[in-house]
Amino acid sequence: MTANDEELLSALVDGELQGEALDRAIALLSTDQTARERFQRYQLASNVLHGQAIGHQQGDITQQISAAIADEPVHSVTPVQAKAVPETPTADVLTFPERFWKQTVGLAVAASFGALAVVGTMTQPDYAVMPAASMAAVEAIPVPNVVVAQQQVAPVPVVTVAVQESGNRWTVTEQAIEDRLNVYLVDHNEYAGASDIFSNARVIAYESGR
Amino acid sequence: MSVDQELVQRVQAGDKSAFDVLIMKYQQRIINVITGFVHDPIEAQDVAQEAFIKAYRAIPNFRGDSAFYTWLYRIAINTSKNHLTARARRPPAMDVDATEATNIFDAPELKEFETPESNLVSDELEQAIHQAIDALQEDTATAIKLREFEGMSYEEISEAMECPIGTVRSRIFRAREAIEQKIQTIMGEGEQQ
Numbered sequence: 001m002t003a004n005d006e007e008l009l010s011a012l013v014d015g016e017l018q019g020e021a022l023d024r025a026i027a028l029l030s031t032d033q034t035a036r037e038r039f040q041r042y043q044l045a046s047n048v049l050h051g052q053a054i055g056h057q058q059g060d061i062t063q064q065i066s067a068a069i070a071d072e073p074v075h076s077v078t079p080v081q082a083k084a085v086p087e088t089p090t091a092d093v094l095t096f097p098e099r100f101w102k103q104t105v106g107l108a109v110a111a112s113f114g115a116l117a118v119v120g121t122m123t124q125p126d127y128a129v130m131p132a133a134s135m136a137a138v139e140a141i142p143v144p145n146v147v148v149a150q151q152q153v154a155p156v157p158v159v160t161v162a163v164q165e166s167g168n169r170w171t172v173t174e175q176a177i178e179d180r181l182n183v184y185l186v187d188h189n190e191y192a193g194a195s196d197i198f199s200n201a202r203v204i205a206y207e208s209g210r
Numbered sequence: 211m212s213v214d215q216e217l218v219q220r221v222q223a224g225d226k227s228a229f230d231v232l233i234m235k236y237q238q239r240i241i242n243v244i245t246g247f248v249h250d251p252i253e254a255q256d257v258a259q260e261a262f263i264k265a266y267r268a269i270p271n272f273r274g275d276s277a278f279y280t281w282l283y284r285i286a287i288n289t290s291k292n293h294l295t296a297r298a299r300r301p302p303a304m305d306v307d308a309t310e311a312t313n314i315f316d317a318p319e320l321k322e323f324e325t326p327e328s329n330l331v332s333d334e335l336e337q338a339i340h341q342a343i344d345a346l347q348e349d350t351a352t353a354i355k356l357r358e359f360e361g362m363s364y365e366e367i368s369e370a371m372e373c374p375i376g377t378v379r380s381r382i383f384r385a386r387e388a389i390e391q392k393i394q395t396i397m398g399e400g401e402q403q
Contacts, residue, residue, distance in 0.1 A: 006383065006387070007379060007380065007383040010379070010382060010386045011364075011379055011382075011383075012213065012231075013235075013386075014357060014364065014382065015212055015213040016213070016363070016364050016379070017213055018211075018213070018216065022213065022216060022217075025231070026217075026220075026225075026227050026228055026230075026231055027227075029227075029230065029231055029234065030227040030230065036234065038390070039234055040238075041390050041393050041394065041397075042386050042390065043234070044238060044335075044393060045339055045389045045393055046358060047238055047239060048332065048335050048336050048339055049336075049339060049358040050358070052238075052239055052242060059255065060234070060237070061233070061237055061241075061255055061258060061259055061262075062230055062233045062234050064259055065230075065233050065262045065263060065266075066226070066230055066233075068259065068263050069226065069229070069263055069266045070226075072263075072266060072267065074224040074226065075221060075222050075223070075224055075269065075270050076223070076224050077222040077223070077270040
């Protein structure tokens with residue numbers, strides 16, 4: 001093997017061979033065991049430099065695979081056939097990446113679901129959104145104010161619903177404090193956690209009369 | 211057209227020796243990938259053989275929409291999983307994306323399969339290669355660094371270093387010769403032990 005041959009193998013590792021030079025390299029590797037070993041070591045060095053660790057001492061499995069595929073039929077697909085795509089007349093259509101359609105469909109589904117939920121909530125009686133288990137307790141407690149705010153832009157509709165009793169709520173007895181709390185909650189509803197469906201609406205409540 | 215594409219087209223046209231070149235080029239990386247699934251090195255080589263044979267059979271259908279190595283990598287992963295399933299062992303829970311294929315051992319879920327001995331070999335090789343590069347003449351060292359670390363083509367390197375492509379090719383070859391000698395020394399020591 002000459003120095004030129006070795007240089008050829010080095011260029012093959014770098015993918016810098018075409019046409020006749022590639023023919024020569026293939027022929028060299030097919031016939032010369034030293035060339036094979038040299039090529040493998042060049043490739044090994046390149047792999048290591050690219051951060052691909054060598055897990056263990058590896059043998060050359062080329063011969064075994066060559067022997068295994070020796071009886072396989074020789075392919076006869078020409079490069080032109082391999083690349084050929086049946087050409088059909090097509091109109092000029094704007095194509096979007098697959099990701100675009102996935103996102104669009106996802107948004108549409110989320111919007112539909114959100115709209116259904118909002119319409120469903122608005123058309124039901126107020127107590128229908130209550131958990132069944134808390135309905136009895138609702139009868140006994142005063143009904144507090146609950147505000148549904150639309151990002152502080154739309155007029156604020158006032159809806160009354162009951163809230164389940166819990167042991168760690170504030171007790172509001174004075175009307176002035178109650179009014180101030182109402183204003184505070186409405187003003188700060190934008191800081192409430194966002195949800196996918198009710199991203200523009202927040203249910204704000206506190207328990208009064210306890 | 212890349213060398214891989216040209217080699218694939220030659221295989222598709224009936225040149226089996228072109229497939230040998232693809233095996234030589236990628237067998238180390240494919241065996242490394244498979245070793246992440248199949249711990250035993252000998253078993254990993256058997257699975258790699260199976261993967262390459264599958265690739266040869268399927269190569270008429272390879273249209274070049276992805277890089278050849280990406281395609282081969284997927285075949286290797288599937289073959290490994292099928293192998294483990296056939297042996298009633300569970301494949302690793304985490305799959306590895308094909309885009310990570312070039313840095314497969316950076317993946318922590320595969321790292322665990324390496325042994326201290328194998329890490330030692332890799333580290334030793336890497337150190338020796340860097341020492342060899344440091345000992346090179348400046349032009350030669352720059353050429354190999356631009357090629358291997360920056361991934362530049364010969365044409366880009368010739369522009370960057372303001373020299374003909376033939377000179378770039380020679381410099382990179384000389385660098386590889388020096389590296390190769392270091393590798394041979396390490397491999398020789400390894401075989402003696």
